[in-house]
Amino acid sequence: MKIEKTDVLVVGGGAAGAVAASAVLDAGKSVSVVFANGGGSEICGGAMDVMGVVPGEKPMICESYKEGISQLLAVYPDHVYGKCEEQLDKGLDALVSLAKAGGYTLHGFDGKNVWVPNMMGTFSVNAFVPEMMKDSVLEPGAEEKVLVIGVKGNVAFNAVAAAQSYQQYQKKLGGKAIYFSTEIKIGGWGDRRKISDGELADYLDTEEGLEELIGLIKTFCSNNRYQFDKILFPPALGYIHYEENLAKIKDACDCKVGEVEALGNSVTGYRFTRALYRGLEAKGANLVRGTVVKEVETTAEGVSAKCIIGLTDQLHPGKEATLESSALVLAAGGFVGGGIKARHTEVWIELLNQKLGSVVVDQLDRDAVNPKGQGFMRMGVDVADDMMVAEGQYNGRIYACGSILSHQNFASERSSVGVAVASAYKAGLQAAGK
Amino acid sequence: MGESMVTQEFSKLYYRTANCLTSDIIADFAPVSRIVGVDTSAGLGTVFTAMGTRFDMQYVAKEAFMATDSYESDTRSIDDTPVNEIMRYVRHEIIEGDMVPEAYKPIVEAAKTGSCIYNQYKETKSGNEDADILFLISPAAPDAAKTAEQFSIVSKTIEKSVYCTNQYKDCGYLALQMGLFDEATKQINLLKKQMQQYNVVVTDDSYILDALLVLAPEMAEKIRFIDEFVMEYKNTLKLSENETIMLHQSGVIERLYPEKSVDYKELFASAKIVTPARCGYDVTDSGLAGGLGLAVPENLMAISGRRMADLMKEEHDVIITPCAYEAVGLNCAEKEKVITLLDYICK
Numbered sequence: 001m002k003i004e005k006t007d008v009l010v011v012g013g014g015a016a017g018a019v020a021a022s023a024v025l026d027a028g029k030s031v032s033v034v035f036a037n038g039g040g041s042e043i044c045g046g047a048m049d050v051m052g053v054v055p056g057e058k059p060m061i062c063e064s065y066k067e068g069i070s071q072l073l074a075v076y077p078d079h080v081y082g083k084c085e086e087q088l089d090k091g092l093d094a095l096v097s098l099a100k101a102g103g104y105t106l107h108g109f110d111g112k113n114v115w116v117p118n119m120m121g122t123f124s125v126n127a128f129v130p131e132m133m134k135d136s137v138l139e140p141g142a143e144e145k146v147l148v149i150g151v152k153g154n155v156a157f158n159a160v161a162a163a164q165s166y167q168q169y170q171k172k173l174g175g176k177a178i179y180f181s182t183e184i185k186i187g188g189w190g191d192r193r194k195i196s197d198g199e200l201a202d203y204l205d206t207e208e209g210l211e212e213l214i215g216l217i218k219t220f221c222s223n224n225r226y227q228f229d230k231i232l233f234p235p236a237l238g239y240i241h242y243e244e245n246l247a248k249i250k251d252a253c254d255c256k257v258g259e260v261e262a263l264g265n266s267v268t269g270y271r272f273t274r275a276l277y278r279g280l281e282a283k284g285a286n287l288v289r290g291t292v293v294k295e296v297e298t299t300a301e302g303v304s305a306k307c308i309i310g311l312t313d314q315l316h317p318g319k320e321a322t323l324e325s326s327a328l329v330l331a332a333g334g335f336v337g338g339g340i341k342a343r344h345t346e347v348w349i350e351l352l353n354q355k356l357g358s359v360v361v362d363q364l365d366r367d368a369v370n371p372k373g374q375g376f377m378r379m380g381v382d383v384a385d386d387m388m389v390a391e392g393q394y395n396g397r398i399y400a401c402g403s404i405l406s407h408q409n410f411a412s413e414r415s416s417v418g419v420a421v422a423s424a425y426k427a428g429l430q431a432a433g434k
Numbered sequence: 435m436g437e438s439m440v441t442q443e444f445s446k447l448y449y450r451t452a453n454c455l456t457s458d459i460i461a462d463f464a465p466v467s468r469i470v471g472v473d474t475s476a477g478l479g480t481v482f483t484a485m486g487t488r489f490d491m492q493y494v495a496k497e498a499f500m501a502t503d504s505y506e507s508d509t510r511s512i513d514d515t516p517v518n519e520i521m522r523y524v525r526h527e528i529i530e531g532d533m534v535p536e537a538y539k540p541i542v543e544a545a546k547t548g549s550c551i552y553n554q555y556k557e558t559k560s561g562n563e564d565a566d567i568l569f570l571i572s573p574a575a576p577d578a579a580k581t582a583e584q585f586s587i588v589s590k591t592i593e594k595s596v597y598c599t600n601q602y603k604d605c606g607y608l609a610l611q612m613g614l615f616d617e618a619t620k621q622i623n624l625l626k627k628q629m630q631q632y633n634v635v636v637t638d639d640s641y642i643l644d645a646l647l648v649l650a651p652e653m654a655e656k657i658r659f660i661d662e663f664v665m666e667y668k669n670t671l672k673l674s675e676n677e678t679i680m681l682h683q684s685g686v687i688e689r690l691y692p693e694k695s696v697d698y699k700e701l702f703a704s705a706k707i708v709t710p711a712r713c714g715y716d717v718t719d720s721g722l723a724g725g726l727g728l729a730v731p732e733n734l735m736a737i738s739g740r741r742m743a744d745l746m747k748e749e750h751d752v753i754i755t756p757c758a759y760e761a762v763g764l765n766c767a768e769k770e771k772v773i774t775l776l777d778y779i780c781k
Binding site: 003036037038039040042043202206239240266274289290291309310311312313314315316319321336337338 | 510519688690692715740744
């Protein structure tokens with residue numbers, strides 16, 4: 001771990017932080033990325049949404065994410081995309097490249113959104129999907145036979161219920177597939193009745209685990225009268241050797257194979273974030289992991305960030321250190337990632353010591369999937385057109401990006417990665433110019 | 435100082451721990467959970483389901499002692515929940531309530547009295563007490579006399595005298611992990627007196643290092659982990675190995691004291707250093723967990739066996755670890771022999 005002065009300091013270890021750091025490096029400047037963990041990206045599903053739905057009384061589903069952004073800006077003119085849309089392509093390229101360098105392949109569809117089956121038995125809209133889900137994408141009109149495989153004891157994914165649900169749900173999206181399901185019993189972990197995605201993924205990372213899985217799938221398929229065109233599996237084909245495992249399963253089964261999208265499990269977030277970190281290191285970023293920034297001060301010349309290095313608890317206070325740079329990019333996440341925190345009913349951005357407002361029960365819509373989205377999600381830090389934090393006291397040295405920004409609702413819009421990378425690339429470039 | 439149980443209301447933390455550990459994001463991220471499983475039937479993990487109220491801790495006695503992951507879970511807690519700290523508190527409550535599971539009773543007793551839990555332990559002292567360096571040998575070392583001899587060779591090469599001993603056992607580490615702070619303090623006090631005589635205190639046991647830094651923070655400047663010490667003198671020691679070295683790092687160092695982490699590519703400049711995918715801040719431990727892992731040997735063997743599978747996957751000439759305790763844990767898997775850094779540089 002190197003504690004050294006770099007041109008720019010990025011706070012946050014998720015997709016936004018990674019892209020901001022990449023932009024700084026593209027500008028020929030040095031960067032340190034400080035983070036405790038991957039924040040919201042640590043629990044992501046592994047695919048990338050850019051702009052899926054324009055929220056409103058009648059939500060608009062976006063076929064193309066770029067057209068979707070235009071439609072969104074027509075309804076919400078002050079949306080943060082209005083400030084950073086022009087950097088979307090560069091941001092997406094940066095993220096895809098970092099992930100690829102770290103061994104995580106992402107595929108786009110010429111600007112179109114696609115639908116990916118998920119663990120809930122429905123379909124999620126995405127602009128980019130990982131190699132692990134490329135074959136899972138719904139193909140409207142394709143009359144294919146799809147086998148959904150579950151693993152006995154893995155209650156996180158019920159293959160029978162999921163297949164029945166996909167069968168019905170696909171009709172809304174033009175799907176014409178026939179879904180089948182089966183539950184295989186993997187014996188590698190003894191006689192335990194319940195297993196989690198993590199245990200399954202860890203077991204499938206071993207040679208014996210993968211061999212057992214392939215043997216079971218082949219046995220099932222050879223004893224079945226149908227030739228399946230596609231096999232869907234829960235998102236648990238390994239933490240580490242996932243792409244290698246997928247290729248081996250495809251070879252053995254001679255059909256398309258893919259995972260369904262996770263709605264946050266321990267496996268997909270690990271794959272995605274660790275690939276980004278490997279990509280960042282390969283590109284030359286200085287990663288300061290396991291470190292929390294507690295306080296930021298700016299002067300006319302630069303920024304200093306007081307940090308605590310190492311995990312902290314009652315016995316371990318961590319080690320204090322100060323990181324210095326010319327500018328800082330705040331990519332600390334929003335409500336999920338930890339950049340925005342609640343103090344009772346008040347909502348604060350702790351690092352800026354900035355109160356955003358209050359959220360009380362009366363303000364919340366009881367309908368969790370209200371098509372207009374929850375209003376409070378639009379709270380966040382306000383930024384100027386160049387992504388600079390719009391507060392006088394920071395000497396123009398602090399920029400912000402990602403879900404900590406105000407005027408966006410990534411949950412209802414299905415726009416989290418798009419907003420993150422577009423705003424982060426712009427913030428990174430601006431910070432590098434300081 | 436980060437927020438901890440000292441500054442947060444316990445009941446709030448308790449439920450947050452239960453929630454985040456059962457989210458299928460953190461529970462999986464501990465070697466124990468990955469091996470013995472979590473009961474996800476009701477969306478709750480086995481280890482934490484019975485923690486439904488703070489008064490029912492006795493029902494999770496076994497699980498609380500089993501949840502020894504050296505902070506791996508904490509690395510993924512995105513809302514700063516000190517998972518390990520909560521489990522330490524639960525262990526303490528269970529001990530206070532005299533509800534310690536049978537398998538853990540000898541370990542708890544040893545922690546209280548400061549005795550050693552290892553059958554092979556034999557008190558060892560070598561060198562003069564008025565030496566330049568105090569070297570604290572891991573109580574888990576299979577042959578403490580040999581370890582002392584190895585470190586004496588190192589210190590002779592750098593022209594320093596050394597006093598080696600394992601008389602302080604784990605220096606209060608297990609007592610700390612059970613929330614027995616008075617016992618831990620008692621165990622460290624004698625050692626503290628002795629430590630004052632030396633300019634440098636070195637240990638080859640990352641758990642001892644943790645205990646020293648927690649219980650004697652005023653002497654932190656003179657405390658070194660073995661690889662940190664070797665790094666300081668690498669030019670004098672002339673380390674010129676050119677093998678492919680598979681490195682198993684210490685979770686205690688990488689997560690709690692990352693500023694002490696040593697770059698082995700710099701330490702062994704002419705060797706090829708390889709690490710498994712789970713390394714650095716994500717490193718997975720041997721499962722011995724400072725001794726608690728001994729109580730359920732089948733779990734220990736499964737966890738260390740899993741880690742060994744990762745360590746053996748890539749081509750290498752030798753597997754080394756700086757921590758003598760971790761070497762013992764990994765060797766419980768009875769696969770390829772893992773040697774310590776000291777073994778390696780003295781070979």
